[in-house]
Amino acid sequence: MSEAQTEYRVEAADVEKAFGELKVLKGVSFKVAAGTATTIIGPSGSGKTTLLRTLNALDRADSGVIRVDDVEIDFAAPTTKAEVRRFQSRSGFVFQGHNLFPHKTVIENVTEGPLMVQKRPKDEVMAEAVTLLDQVGLAAKRDQYPFQLSGGQQQRVGIARALALKPKVVLFDEPTSALDPELVGEVLSVIKDLAVQGWTLVIVTHEIQFARQVSNQVLFTDQGIILERGTPEEVIGNPRQERTRQFLQRILNPL
Structure with missing residues (x-):
């Protein structure tokens, strides 16, 4: 399918986000096609979780345009609470720490x-x-x-x-990071099933082999930018950037 024919469920353009003096996202742009899984990998502090949270306005971007399904917000412009709620209703968020009502x-x-x-x-x-x-x-x-x-x-x-x-996109923020190692597999298996069923997924993860198996698209973030993007084979199997290679070497071949 050509670029013009592809249906995109998420489109982010030039997204910026700072916390005080710390600029966490520096003009990030990417797209997620409907029915595909995108994983976001990268070192701690690279902006992965903040990027994911801007897609649900849990962290409101300072500027940039984000569209999720049929709702688009220009975050440099004033928005009403109703507009933000409508934007948030298009995605479901799975947190690191479950966040269930006890x-x-x-x-x-x-x-x-x-x-x-x-x-x-x-x-x-x-x-x-x-x-x-x-x-x-x-x-x-x-x-x-x-x-x-x-x-x-x-x-x-x-x-x-x-x-x-019934979200159009499901967002996962490191869904296995708080789990004991023996429990990781049961959660990843459920997410893989969702990908097979055709849900549109965006997943921040440190599970590189899982990213290789489940992804249609991998984004590697570093210092607030998307340094590399492509298929799992391109980004994980044959990265172009030296920084990506260093990161993967450290994750996949620890001392």
Whole structure:
């Protein structure tokens, strides 16, 4: 499919973000095609998570234009709360630390957004929640509370909760970084299944082999810019930039 024919679910143009004097994003631009998985890799402090959070306005960009599905915001211009809410509704966010409501059961966590925010019919929402929990392997845990679950199970609930909002794009912020090593695989397996099913995914990850397996596009960030982009084979298998090579050598061949 040619560039002109490609349907893009996310388009970011010249995105800038600073925290005080620290400029974290320096004119970042990229696109994510519908039904594809994009992974963002790079060293700590390179702007990966901030970039992801700007796609949901959890961190509001200082300037630049971001479009998610059919909603576009020019962050250099004034925006209303309603415009930002509409922008945020197009994506679901899966956090590093699960961020589940501790006083709500698994199924209550999954149904909270569709019921309270989207005001959708309860019968419909409950039926979809059961299906989603089955999809992530947790249908039997529906009435348990987060403290009764492993970290990997909590993260899978977080994924089901994001999917319950029927987002056009699912954003993952290092979804395995808070997990014990033996629990990482169960979460990555769920994300791989979503990619196969055709969800549009943007994933910040330090799991390089996972990025190689799941990605259609890999972005390597360093010092607030996208230094290299391409297919997994191009960026991970045969990087053009010396900085990318150094990073991958350190990650893939630790001392």
